[in-house]
Amino acid sequence: MSEEQNIPEEKSEDQNLKPKEVNANTSKDEIIQPPTATEKQPPNMEVHKHPHNVTHKKKWSEYLLEFFMLFLAVFLGFIAENIREGVVENHREKQFMQSLVKDLQLDTAYANQCLLSISKRDMSIDSTLNYFINHSTVSKVPLSTARQMRRSTWDQVFLEHTGTFDQLRYSGGLRLIHKRNIVDSIDRYYQQMARFALSRQSYGSNQDLVWSLQEKVLDAFDNIKIRYQHLNLSDSATMTIHPGYLNEYLNLLLRLKNSANNDKNFNNAIKARANNLIDLIKKEYHLE
Secondary structure, eight states: OOHHHHSOOOOOHHHHTSOOOOOTTOOTTTSOOOOOHHHHSOOOOOOOOOTTSTTOOOOHHHHHHHHHHHHHHHHHHHHHHHHHHHHHHHHHHHHHHHHHHHHHHHHHHHHHHHHHHHHHHHHHHHHHHHHHHHOTTOSEEEHHHHHHHHHTTOOOOOOOOOHHHHHHHHTTGGGGOOOHHHHHHHHHHHHHHHHHHHHHHHHHHHHHHHHHHHHHHBOHHHHHIIIIIOOSOSTTOEEEBOGGGHHHHHHHHHHHHHHHHHHHHHHHHHHHHHHHHHHHHHHHHTOO
């Protein structure tokens, strides 16, 4: 026998990969069964309904919770808006008070100027009256006396600064002032200002009368010479007067002296009240 016949044949890899033959001696456990159709399917999972599913019926507690959350959101928004409006209004209120303090400071400064002018006018009235008390029958007066007569008929008229107050009053800004004592003080101040304005109306009427009478008392020709020709300007110069109007003129001059005293009292009162109001506003609003 040849060598090729003595060499046992080697099993090919294909033969090794063949499945084991099933015979009678093979046990049941060794038999590999292919998976059945039921084993290939995933296990059954229990399906739960989502609480927000349209087919889900809500409990009353869920409705109550949703209502509470909605109410809370609206309520908190309302509070936030009120807080914001409060901050804005407080800021505007302080701005108005700062502006009002400036107006009041201008009023006090202007009142001081008016008081100085009134004092000079009062001195001129006294000088004129004293001269005619001692010279009741004269037909000429010294030029210095004629100048005092003219100075006695006018003074500086007080004009209040009401820009901020008018804006507060006509734009509804007074509601922004939450401090009652400030509102009352502002009201009293401008009420006094209104009374002062009424008294100034009578002053204006008397002023027109005294100007008219003064032009009748003083001689026009001498006045022209003094004003335009610059003649007799020394202290010894005189001016002709017309005594027929002197009595009425002096009576009206006395009335103007009373008006001057009233103006002085009003200006002092306005000045004091304005300073008190300034101090109060600065204290309440912590202004410098």
